[in-house]
Amino acid sequence: MLTGGAWVFYFADAPVLLHDLIFFHAPSVAYFTIAILTATTYVFGGLMREQVCTYMCPWPRIQAAMLDENSLVVTYNDWRGEPRSRHAKKAAATGQSVGDCVDCNACVAVCPMGIDIRDGLQLECITCALCIDACDGVMDKLGRDKGLIGYSTLFDYSTNMAIATNENTAPIDPARVRDPDGRYYDKIRHFNWRIIFRPRIILYTVLWSLIGVGLVTALMMRDRLQMDVLHDRNPQYVMESDGSIRNGYTVKILNMVPEPRMVMLSLRDMPGATMSIAGETWSQGRFIGVELEPDTVKTMKIYVTMPKDALPSETRDFTFHVEYRTSGEADAYTASFIVPEKRK
């Protein structure tokens, strides 16, 4: 319900809407939207859960396309873990060579996706690293090196696997990766920070940074005062008793700052014309001051009137101009003034 509420509050005055919701004064669309979002959140998060990640989320596909052999991925290092055994000491006593995995299943138990990372890299893996922590805890208790499950590259993994399997000609033998004292041989590859600074990573970083800078720049430079104008369709013009022609427009002015502003609406490129706000007789002339509420769209019906002796011979374009003089922000909209056909 909080998820649904957060979405709805984002598009409205949150405290007012919350009050209205509690006292059942809110519009029915608000209740409907919250109900829909609550239901979908419950279905996705409560019932479908990891199925959403596996079957609906596009990210695993995108991520898979970006991986290469030097990408760090959560990896079960079977070159040191296999053959797994729950009875390592017993096996060692009988001269059997066993790996570090004690088959405790802790990594499987903690996995939110319900997969066994020991089966290899899988599409379902969300790289949460819970299996790494679980296995490191087990290794700690057993007094063995951490990292049986850890971040590794395909290149390092393949190299180590080739060593453990004698170039893929034999089953994994831990004796090929460690000396009798339990130390890794020098040829075993380990994580190296330098692989992070590869051309591909640098290129991705630069591209994403450029996109980020572009977005922030666009955000900072976006218009915070905007105007939209719609000419009346019916009637397109009205002839007054004195022969002057009047056109009607719906003018919307967007104030995208959280404070009230007084802006100046004016007519340009239309000598002789005057305008007025419908229902407000005081507002007549080529300049009209308009009071805007914070973060709102002001919608007005504006009449533009051209006296008989200044009428153009044909329909012509002119400009509505709106300006906030304190900051210099302005916007303009080119509209058409329609005159009767017979004058053309």
Ligand code: SF4
């Ligand atoms: S990283 Fe997370 S999702 Fe992936 S296998 Fe490990 S626990 Fe499961």
Ligand code: SF4
């Ligand atoms: S947590 Fe580690 S030791 Fe336990 S089963 Fe998983 S990989 Fe093997």
